[in-house]
Amino acid sequence: MSRLLAVGAPAARRRAGAACAALGLVIVLAAAAAPRPASSAEWHVQGDGANEIEFTSEVAGFSFTGTTDAVDGYFYWDGEELFERDGQVYFEVELRALDTGIGKRDRDMREVLGVKKWPRAAYKGKVLAVEADTSGGDSLGLSHRVRTRGGLTLRGVERPMEITGLVRREGDELVARSEFSVRLADHQIEAPTLAAFVKVSDQVAVRVLIRLRRAGEEDK
Numbered sequence: 001m002s003r004l005l006a007v008g009a010p011a012a013r014r015r016a017g018a019a020c021a022a023l024g025l026v027i028v029l030a031a032a033a034a035p036r037p038a039s040s041a042e043w044h045v046q047g048d049g050a051n052e053i054e055f056t057s058e059v060a061g062f063s064f065t066g067t068t069d070a071v072d073g074y075f076y077w078d079g080e081e082l083f084e085r086d087g088q089v090y091f092e093v094e095l096r097a098l099d100t101g102i103g104k105r106d107r108d109m110r111e112v113l114g115v116k117k118w119p120r121a122a123y124k125g126k127v128l129a130v131e132a133d134t135s136g137g138d139s140l141g142l143s144h145r146v147r148t149r150g151g152l153t154l155r156g157v158e159r160p161m162e163i164t165g166l167v168r169r170e171g172d173e174l175v176a177r178s179e180f181s182v183r184l185a186d187h188q189i190e191a192p193t194l195a196a197f198v199k200v201s202d203q204v205a206v207r208v209l210i211r212l213r214r215a216g217e218e219d220k
Contacts, residue, residue, distance in 0.1 A: 043075040043174055043212040045091070051210045053093050055182075058201040064101075066109065070094035071210060075167075075174065077127070082144055082167065087127025089148050091210070092120045112192045118156045123163065125150020133166060143168040146176075154187040165208070178208045 045051065049069050056065045073091035077083045095115045100106055125148035133143040144167050152161040165178030182204045184191050191200045 039080060040076070040078045041080070042215040044215055045071055045073045046173070046211045046213055047072070048211075052207075053209075054207040055098070056205040056207075058203075059199075064105070066098040066100040066106075068094065068097040068099060070097035073210070074215075075176075075212060082169075083127045083130045083146060087130070087146075087148075088125070089127065089150070090122070090124045091208075092122040095119060095121055108192060112189060114155050118154075121152070121154045123150060123152045123161070125161075125163065128162075142170075152182065152187075154182065155189055157187040159186045172213060174212045176208070176210050176212065179206065181205050 051069045051071050052067060053069070053071055054065060054067045056063050071091060071093050073089070075083075075087070075089055077087040078085040095113050096110060096119055098106065098109065100109065127146060128149050129147045130144050133145045145164065146167050147162065147164045149160070149162045151158045152163075161180075163178055163180050165176050167174055167176045169175075184202050184204060191202045193199050
């Protein structure tokens with residue numbers, strides 16, 4: 001009996017080895033056939049001073065404008081094409097950096113916005129639609145009109161909002177432009193009074209120009 005076991009052992013080992021090899025082949029083939037995760041793209045706002053956030057407020061027949069380049073944020077989506085799937089946008093603006101050209105007005109504005117407690121305004125949204133834009137004579141498909149829906153947070157109060165912008169590919173950068181308005185009362189901000197019976201308009205016009213580079217290529 002021991003001799004039979006000794007003779008049969010190599011054969012059993014060969015059969016076990018063949019089974020393991022077959023199992024390994026099945027695993028390799030299954031892995032090759034399994035769908036691979038889709039590629040994704042993330043683009044970051046550039047902090048080189050090339051961005052501009054501008055707001056304009058009307059006051060009794062005249063207007064004043066404040067600007068800053070202190071903005072951060074990103075675009076993100078799944079797939080190779082611009083906002084192909086699950087597109088997301090996020091931007092935040094450093095309100096303490098807003099400059100209207102008059103020091104006292106800047107200080108008053110920062111007090112009204114409560115920047116000591118809420119130093120930033122932020123918008124986070126999802127992409128609803130993307131379509132090619134040829135209004136500027138673009139025949140190469142480099143410009144797209146992008147519609148988003150999300151929440152704008154100002155002075156600690158978030159309100160739902162839709163923002164549409166124009167996104168254009170320029171070399172290694174994406175350049176995004178948008179114009180929209182913000183109602184101060186929606187964020188529990190009382191329009192300040194500059195003089196007796198003269199109040200700043202409750203509606204503030206906002207213009208955005210930002211430049212982004214693909215993540216990992218910011219310093220190239």
